[in-house]
Amino acid sequence: MNEIIHSKEYEEITDDKLRNLFHTGALQAPPSPWFTQNVLHRLPDRKRRVASFIEYALYIIGIIATVIYTTIYVINTLKSSVVTVNDVITYTILVALFVSLCYMVIAPFVRRDIQKA
Amino acid sequence: MLSKLEEISLIAKCVAADDRRAFGRLVEEYSPGLRRFVFNLTMGNASLTDDIAQETFIKAYGAIRSFKGASRFSTWLYAIACREYANALRRRSELPMEESLVYxxxxxxxxxxxxxxxxxxxxxxxxxxxxxxxxxxxxxxxxxxxxxxxxxxxxxxxxxxxxxxxxxxxxxxxxxxxxx
Known part of the structure; x- marks a missing residue:
């Protein structure tokens, strides 16, 4: 008897009945606590971004050029054995340039470490 | 549930900085619903469900730059999942899908x-x-x-x-x- 009623229930299946059936009795996927980790492990390796690579290359070239120029400037100053105001200004600019370039190279790594911590 | 703004912010982090933690957050948010959807499509096949769902997220990450934001991220994910389900069916066409009833x-x-x-x-x-x-x-x-x-x-x-x-x-x- 019960089955006959059940059968008739489905003969007149409506959107609401079907929605209710799915909402109440739909299969639930078994929990998978490592799902996110598994997905993250399967992601492709990080691509080295070309723009970032060029940016760092330019900073390094800048640092090398500054160091070479400063060394030559120091040698010339020592040879002349006279230090002018102009020399002091040039040294200050070279040191400031060197520190700025080093900061540009190191800052992103420091910031990332701070964020991780 | 993520707001639209949070969702966009996480996607932007993935696109701009290849931020995997942000993507992990998106996976955590959308995987329960997506796994339930696939689990019902596969008639309760848990291993196939996880294969399809994982593949869906991996494909989504690879193509995340192509996500234009015209629809919700979940809609885009479901579209990928449907394609992955169709691929799984094609791959298994020689071996019929296990569709045993789960009692x-x-x-x-x-x-x-x-x-x-x-x-x-x-x-x-x-x-x-x-x-x-x-x-x-x-x-x-x-x-x-x-x-x-x-x-x-x-x-x-x-x-x-x-x-x-x-x-x-x-x-x-x-x-x-x-x-x-």
Whole structure:
């Protein structure tokens, strides 16, 4: 008897009945606590971004050029054995340039470490 | 649940900085719903569900730059999942999909009723073609509006409605036949 009623229930299946059936009795996927980790492990390796690579290359070239120029400037100053105001200004600019370039190279790594911590 | 703004911010982090923690957050947010959707499509095949769901997220990450934000991220994910489900069916076309019915043990009258409902759903879904099953699950279980289903399945509105109507008739027949 019960089955006959059940059968008739489905003969007149409506959107609401079907929605209710799915909402109440739909299969639930078994929990998978490592799902996110598994997905993250399967992601492709990080691509080295070309723009970032060029940016760092330019900073390094800048640092090398500054160091070479400063060394030559120091040698010339020592040879002349006279230090002018102009020399002091040039040294200050070279040191400031060197520190700025080093900061540009190191800052992103420091910031990332701070964020991780 | 993530707000639209949080969702966009996480996606932007993935695109701009290849931020995997942000992507992990998106996976955590959307994986339960997506796994339930795929689990119903695969008729309770847990390993296939995890394969399809994982592949969906990996493909999504690879193509995240192409996500334009015209629809919700979940809609875009469901579209990828549907394609992955179709691929899985194609791959397994030589070996028929395991579509055995999942029987659950009932400890109480309430559980027995729930188990019966689950069984009814499986019987109904088994009577459908993969495309019909996808539409039925999207419409009745995931409550996706026809507009979203059009985006997910890439089908025109009329086709979706006629498939849904045909699928409903097939399900009703399968369930009635079972009980005779």
């Amino acid at each position: 659950t043990t009932a400890d109480s009258a309430n559980d027995a009723h729930l188990a019966e409902m689950r069984h009814d759903i499986q019987v109904g879904l088994r009577a459908l073609s993969p495309a019909e099953r996808t539409l039925i699950v999207l419409f009745y279980l995931e409550d996706k509006p026809i507009k979203d289903i059009m985006r997910i399945t890439n089908m025109p509105e009329g086709t979706i409605k006629s498939y849904l109507s045909r699928a409903k008739t097939k399900m009703a027949k399968a369930l009635s036949d079972r009980n005779i």
